Each structure stands twice: as C-alpha cells, then as structure tokens.
Amino acid sequence: MKSHILRSTRSSPRRGLLAFPVVAALSATQALAAGGLVSATASGNDGNVPANAIDGSLATRWSNLGSGSWLTGDMGQVKSLKAVDIAWYRGDTRASRFTLLVSMDGTTFTQVFSGTSSGLTASYERYTFSAVNARYVKVTVNGNTQNAWASISEMTVTADTTSTW
Numbered sequence: 001m002k003s004h005i006l007r008s009t010r011s012s013p014r015r016g017l018l019a020f021p022v023v024a025a026l027s028a029t030q031a032l033a034a035g036g037l038v039s040a041t042a043s044g045n046d047g048n049v050p051a052n053a054i055d056g057s058l059a060t061r062w063s064n065l066g067s068g069s070w071l072t073g074d075m076g077q078v079k080s081l082k083a084v085d086i087a088w089y090r091g092d093t094r095a096s097r098f099t100l101l102v103s104m105d106g107t108t109f110t111q112v113f114s115g116t117s118s119g120l121t122a123s124y125e126r127y128t129f130s131a132v133n134a135r136y137v138k139v140t141v142n143g144n145t146q147n148a149w150a151s152i153s154e155m156t157v158t159a160d161t162t163s164t165w
C-alpha cells in the first residue's frame, strides 16, 4: 500500500519580489539593503518619527513643522558619499526647499547641496554632488511651496564602499 506524505515544503519562493524589511531597528546589513542608513534623528517630529524615513516604505514618513527642521541619517561608518535620494511626502503637489549637509562626527556639518525638489513626484528624487567622505548626512528643510512642514517619506544614500584611509 502506498502512503502519501503531505509535504509542507512548497516550491521555492520567487526571487526578485522581496520587499524591504519594515522593522523598528534595522541591523547594519538590513539597513544597507533598505538604503544605507542605520539610524536617523531629527530636530523634532509630530508623531511621524525619524525612523520612518529610513524604513524602506513610502507609506511612512518623518514630519516636523517649521522652517529649518532637520533630519540626520547615520550610515554607521565613513563612506564616500555622492548622492542622496529623497522621497518627499506629497512631493508631487509641492516643492520643498532644502540643503544637504554631511559630517564625519555628527557635530560639524558641511553643506554639499542646496536646492528645491521638483514638486513632480512623491517617489525618490536623486540629488548628486562631488563625492565626499562622510558618516552622517543631514537634510535641513526650509518649508515648501504650501506650508512650513518638513515631511520626508524616505531618505537613502548612494555611497562607494568603505574608505580605506
């Protein structure tokens, strides 16, 4: 008599459909997958906390009211940074004025970019600059074309491998 064993193992999961991990505290490896930032701090928030800006989800955001509000991301180590991608909350209906600054120690920052988002997309928009060694990247938001809110769905960095100096 034949017996049939129920197999719980299904066919191998399809690759290429992995979503970004959505967890409160990312390990360095996970964070690199999600956008290169291992933690985030900010000048304040309205309940939409800074970690929401580095969780890999465009459905969550960091928000704070007031021109000059800032969000700082930590890459966890010094890297050669050359671009920052930001997805602005409601970025398709308003343009945000902002500067990008970088730092080695999280205290002394140097500006590398100043400009205004396009106002055309709520998805990622890339801002590039000459490669610079840094561990921290800060975006300071000076309001938008509708109000004084700073609101970022996601911030990610593009960096070369760890500097060897």
Ligand SMILES: [Ca+2]
Pocket (backbone or CB within 6 Å): 052, 053, 054, 055, 056, 057, 058, 059, 060, 061, 153, 154
């Ligand atoms: Ca998010």
